[in-house]
Amino acid sequence: MRRIANAGHEIASHGYGHQLVYKQTPEVFRQDVYRSKCMLEDLIGKPVIGYRAPSWSITEDSFWALGILNELGFRYDSSIFPFKNFLYGVKGAPRFPFRASQYCKDAGDLLEIPPSTVKMPLLNIPFSGGFYFRALPYPFINAFAKQVNREKHPTVFYLHPREIDPKQPRLNLSKRDALIHYYGIRGCKSKMTKVIRKFNCGAIRDVLL
Numbered sequence: 365m366r367r368i369a370n371a372g373h374e375i376a377s378h379g380y381g382h383q384l385v386y387k388q389t390p391e392v393f394r395q396d397v398y399r400s401k402c403m404l405e406d407l408i409g410k411p412v413i414g415y416r417a418p419s420w421s422i423t424e425d426s427f428w429a430l431g432i433l434n435e436l437g438f439r440y441d442s443s444i445f446p447f448k449n450f451l452y453g454v455k456g457a458p459r460f461p462f463r464a465s466q467y468c469k470d471a472g473d474l475l476e477i478p479p480s481t482v483k484m485p486l487l488n489i490p491f492s493g494g495f496y497f498r499a500l501p502y503p504f505i506n507a508f509a510k511q512v513n514r515e516k517h518p519t520v521f522y523l524h525p526r527e528i529d530p531k532q533p534r535l536n537l538s539k540r541d542a543l544i545h546y547y548g549i550r551g552c553k554s555k556m557t558k559v560i561r562k563f564n565c566g567a568i569r570d571v572l573l
């Protein structure tokens with residue numbers, strides 16, 4: 365963590381226990397996030413101002429979490445996916461940064477920064493991280509990121525470190541979960557490297573705040 369922070373990158377919080385927010389009580393959520401924020405700040409000696417929920421789990425059932433993030437001193441959240449599936453997403457949520465107070469009256473000035481999607485006639489298509497990034501060939505990712513840039517917005521890319529590690533130990537998962545977790549891991553690092561080389565990249569702290 366210290367090496368990453370000292371290299372000039374932003375360190376934000378993904379929570380401590382990586383549990384779905386909508387399955388937690390507000391008090392359990394507060395403790396989990398506070399614990400990770402304090403731990404990271406002690407390690408890097410800088411304020412942690414950003415949060416992203418495990419599996420984008422701030423949804424209609426857990427908008428209350430935005431108020432807690434504001435109370436804990438976060439300046440932005442990046443957990444509301446404007447694309448709905450079985451696990452996460454908020455239908456009709458904005459595709460570009462907006463005030464989280466739109467969904468929670470206690471959110472103060474907290475900024476909500478959605479992961480990128482491209483707008484298609486019937487739905488928004490995710491492409492810029494996780495399973496979508498691993499599954500799509502690079503030319504699609506390149507074209508979609510440029511489309512977002514043409515709309516005058518930066519593309520929000522995201523990956524877990526494990527998504528570029530083909531040698532990680534495999535969990536015993538259902539067919540569906542194994543596909544979501546492991547599909548395309550082998551080619552992911554080279555795709556990520558291409559993105560970093562081809563696009564002008566920066567941290568959310570520096571580009572969007």
Ligand SMILES: [Zn+2]
Nearest residue numbers: 378418419524
């Ligand atoms: Zn995660």
